[in-house]
Amino acid sequence: MSQPDRETCRLVDHRDGLRCVRCGRSLYGVAASRHHRRRRSQSSKDAVHNVENLILLCGTGSTGCHGYAHEHPAEAYEAGWLVHSWDDPLEVPVRSWRGLLLLDADGGTTTVMRTSQTDMKAVA
Incomplete structure (x- = not known):
């Protein structure tokens, strides 16, 4: 299986x-992974490791927030942690601890909406 470049x-x-x-x-110092928002099997070889298709999640595919995203796909699609095969990761915002963000191909973000500390307690 291929990996993203450095x-x-x-x-x-x-x-x-x-x-x-x-x-x-x-x-x-904790288990973490670069999670593919659009699954590897649903992405072209050219796009599978694009910056906008990857996010950092604690845990592995079965533990932590990475495991949570896979165990709760409806919520993960709504939050942008997963992206449907027909959607463009550049156009699907990600619900983050920092707020709702659009990811770009250069490693930047555009804030769509900020998250309050009260909202964060509900995620944790």
């Missing part, structure tokens, strides 16, 4: 601040 990893890690996108947990 520059893509650097851009994703920097954009997400080495924190889990869902809960905001620092990922220093």
Whole structure:
């Protein structure tokens, strides 16, 4: 299975601040992964590892927020942690501990809506 290149990893890690996108947990020294918003099997080889298709989540595919996203697909699609095969990850915002964000291909974000501290307690 192919992996994102170093520059893509650097851009994703920097954009997400080495924190889990869902809960905001620092990922220093804990199990974490770069999660594909549009599943690998649904992406072209050219787009599977695009920066806008990857987010940092704590845990693995079966633990932490990464596992949560896969166990709760309806919520994950609504939150943008998963993206349908027919959607463009550039156009689907991600619900993050920082707010609702559009991800770009260069490792940047555009804030669609900020998240309050009260909202964050509901995620954690």
